[in-house]
Structures are given as structure tokens and as C-alpha cells.
Amino acid sequence: MESASPSEPRTLFDKLWDSHIVMPESPEAPAMLYVDLHLVHEVTSPQAFAMLDERGLKVRAPQRTFATLDHSTPTTPRRKGERPAYISPAARAQVERLEDNCARHRIPLAGWGSSDRGIVHVMGPELGLTQPGMTIVCGDSHTSTHGAFGALAFGIGTTEVAHVLATQTVLQRKPKTLKVQVDGRLPYGVGAKDLILAIIAKLGAGGAAGHVIEYCGPAIEALSMEGRMTVCNMSIEAGARAGLIAPDEVTFAWLTGRDHAPKGAAFEAARLKWKRLRTDKGARFDREVRLDASRLAPMVTWGASPHMAAPVDASVPRPKNPDDVKALAWMGFAPGEMLMGEAVHTVFVGSCTNARLSDLREAAFIMAGRHVKPGVRMLVVPGSERVRKAAEAEGLDAIFRTAGAEWREPGCSMCIAMNGDSGRPGELVVSTSNRNFAGRQGPGVRTVLASPATAAAAAVAGAITDPRKMMEMCGAA
Ligand SMILES: CC(C)[C@H](C(=O)O)[C@@H](O)C(=O)O
Ligand code: SF4
Secondary structure (H helix, E strand, O other), X not given: OOOOOOXXXXXXXXXXXXXXXXXXXXXXXXXXXXXXXXEEOOOOOHHHHHHHHHOOOOOOOHHHEEEEOOOOOOOOOOOOOOOOOOOOHHHHHHHHHHHHHHHHHOOOEEOOOOOOOEOHHHHHHHOOOOOOOOEEEEOOHHHHXXXXXXXXXXEOOHHHHHHHHHHOEEEXXXXXXXXXXXXXXXXXXXXXXHHHHHHHHHHOOOOOOOEEEEEEOHHXXXXXXXXXXXXXXXXXXXXXXXXXXXXXXXXXXXXXXXXOOOOHHHHHHHHHHHOOOOOOOOOOOOEEEEEEHXXXXXEEEOOOOOOOEEEOOOEOOOOOOHHHHHHHHHHOOOOOOEOOOOXXXXXXXXXXXXXXXXXXXXXXXXXXXXXXXXXXXXXXXXOEHHHHHHHHHOOHHHHHHHOOOEEOOOOOHHHOOOOOOOOOOOOEEEEXXXXXXXXXXXXXXXXXXXXXXXXXXXXXHOEOOOHHHHHHHOOOO
16 A cells, blocks of 8 residues: 655654665565564563574564563562572563573663663653664563554564564554544543543444554553653554553653653753644544543453453443354453442452552552451552552552552563463452453453553452442542
8 A cells, every 4th residue: 555645644653664665565465564663571582583583584673673671570579688489380481581581682671680671651751762663572562562652663573573683673564544533531530541441332342353543632642751651652552553542741751860861962952853643634544433531430440252242330231243242251250240349359460551650659649548358469560660669669669568468579470461460260250451351360260341540449449349339438539
């Protein structure tokens, strides 16, 4: 497909796409795009490095590659010098392979002991590696997170990881564009996680397949960078290739002073360039969807896919198709019964969707002066070492511990339960992560996705509950 000529109005996506084409798309072959930043973690990289080694190839641009350890790393607190207690020899091997591959290929690694280590999609933005206008790839579906900065960021498979390592380019068919316009303002007690769950519920699980979403409108502009990342993070759960938000003053302020962001005059020059990264007036999207933020409530999921979501004060909906029927049977929920009041066994606050400082503050706001209901387990897992330090500096860890929650070391943890952190069979887990697939958080574990506030409220009540009630009791306006 031909790109619009530079004089025609273009979408933000078009601008990012056009400026990275090494070889245009043809009927025979996808386009070849230059990759500005390649993020790497231990799960999807070992085979890719092995492919390189088999052919005797070098990493093309180690300085544009950055690795971290997150999925298979234990989160149990350790004493200084104590070795990490991996869940399995396979988990240990993944980590050690990445350590070895990074050393051999001179790739920077935020490894054990590094104050930069964190979940790949928390760490990248936090270090200023993620910048507007970039193309960013990672062997991980939630790479869409980085689109919050106006970067074209998407997940790739292991073979593509090898291709990027060897060539610093990626082959892609041009996706279509979908504009999600969010008008109005989010009401008090309703946040970015509720907004994206509502958007996904509207679009459906595959509703954005083959598209790059651009989120626009006053409700999006009013979000913090953390909120924007939460929204873009879950674009993939509607099937989208990527999510985008045009960079603005909120973005530039967030980037100022970050380790890898440009500094001084270079920052000002970059900012002038970044300001042009907006969809032009009159540019056409392939599709458009609108939502009114002011009508939204805190959201929870009732099924086994993120699009199976409803307002927390709603009842379980009637199934519309066989997937819904199956999901309700899995969850043990009956149509018409209230979601509020469902007994909760474990609460997980963490993941690349909701484990940034603002998320932990949101949960701590509810927990302060309250207690986790006896019999309920609550795990709070910061998204990165930096988040952990910042949270501890302002006493959030103490709030969680005093309330009876476990305060852990950073990592993906119970989001995917690859490191040993998991629920027990049959449990209902309220989780701030992004996927409620059957058994993802452990065999037989049922997951309800929610915001940090809703998760914290569930820990206190021992049941699904409306967090707004606990916010009022705090005397918050
Ligand atoms: C392990 C990894 C490949 C996977 C992904 O691609 O997203 C994981 O991060 C997830 O969230 O399911
Ligand atoms: S926190 Fe969860 S969603 Fe994010 S990268 Fe890790 S496993 Fe994937």
C-alpha cells in the first residue's frame, strides 16, 4: 500500500511509519522498517540469540538494544548477597542465558543488582529510553505500552527478535488506523484502567485486529503519563497492533531529566521535532470509535478475556455467545448475579499495566488505616527497582505491610505466574494486570482484572467492591 504524500494530511501513525521505511511494502514483501530501540527480556530472547550464533552473526546495533530481567525472576525479598531462589532450573537458565548473551554481544543489561532493573515496559520509559517518534520493538505483546509517548511500538515473535538483533530492521505489513476519541472527563474514582477496560469491552477481543489505535480527545489529554501507559499497554487486548497517544507538554515534562533522554539544548531541539508528531487536521483514519468518559464507572472483568468487562456495580451479563457461556462456567458466575460481593481470595497489585508509583499510591490511599481481610492474601509488586525505591521513600511499603499485604521485589510476578508467584486452584484473584485468561495466574485460578483502587478495596472487603465508597470514607473530595 502506498503512503500518503507528505503534503497530504497525515495521521500520527503515518508520520511514524513513513519516517522509518527502509524499503517500502510491495505485493510480494512487507515493508522494512528501521528499529530505533530493541528491548529484550529473558523469555523470548534465548532462541533468537541461538539463531544468531548458528549463523555466526553479530548484533547489528548493541547501543540500540537494552535488556532486563523480569518474567522469571523471583520477587521474594532477599538479604544482601543471597542468591535468587528460582522456581525452576529452566527459569534460572533463561536468566543466565540472557546475562551471558548480553555480555558476549555488549548489550546493556539491567540485571540483578542494577537499580535500573524492572518490568521491560516500566523500565524503558522510566530510563528515558522510550522517546516520541521512535520505532520500538520487543519480543513481548505489551510493547504497545510505549506508544503512550508517541512512539510506534509493537511486540514481535522470537524469529523477528533474531532478525532485529542481526539487522536492526523489522518486516511489517502496513496496519490500518483506528481513532478512539474519548470525550468528557473521567469522574472521581474512575481511572485509566477503568477507561481502557471500557474501551476494550466496546471494541471486543479482536475488535481492533490489524489496526493501530490512536487515542485522542480531552479525557486522554487529561491523563498522566502513567495513565497513558496503562491505556496503551492494553491496546493489544483488543487485538490492536499498537496504541498511540500524541506527545504533548505532559510527555515532555515526564521525559525531562531521564537518564537516556536528551539534555539541555539537545532536549529543546528534540522537543521541537516531537511537537510535530500529531495527526494533521483532516487526516483520515480507517475507522473511528467514540466514548464519553464522564459516563464511566470503575470496571471489573467477569469472564476469561479482558473484553468481558462491566461496571463494578453491574450484574453479570447474559451470555451473548458460546465464548461467554464458557467464560461464565469457568468463573462460576451466574448471569444476573451482582459482581459486588463475590468472595476474593488473593489480590495482586503489580504488572506493566499498573505497577508504577502512581498505581501504588492509588492502592495505598485505600489501604492506609485499613487492613487486608483475614484469610485474604495481598501481594504488592513494584514494576521496577526505581518504583520500589520511590515507594519506600514515601512510606508506601509501610502502609502495605501494616495493612497485612506482602511487599515484594520488582518483576512480572503473578501477572503471568512464571516465577512461582501464583494463586491456588479455585481461587478468585483480583489483579491489576492485563490478562484474565483461564489459569494464567496458576492452574485453576480465576482472575478479575481491575484498577489498583478496586484491587485494594477488594483486599479490605474480601470481596469485589466499589472503591469509591472507601475513597469517600477517607474524606477525599
Ligand atoms: C512472555 C511474553 C512472551 C508474554 C507476552 O508476549 O506478552 C508475556 O509478557 C505476557 O504478558 O503474556
Ligand atoms: S507484567 Fe505481565 S503483561 Fe507485562 S510483560 Fe510481564 S508478564 Fe507480560
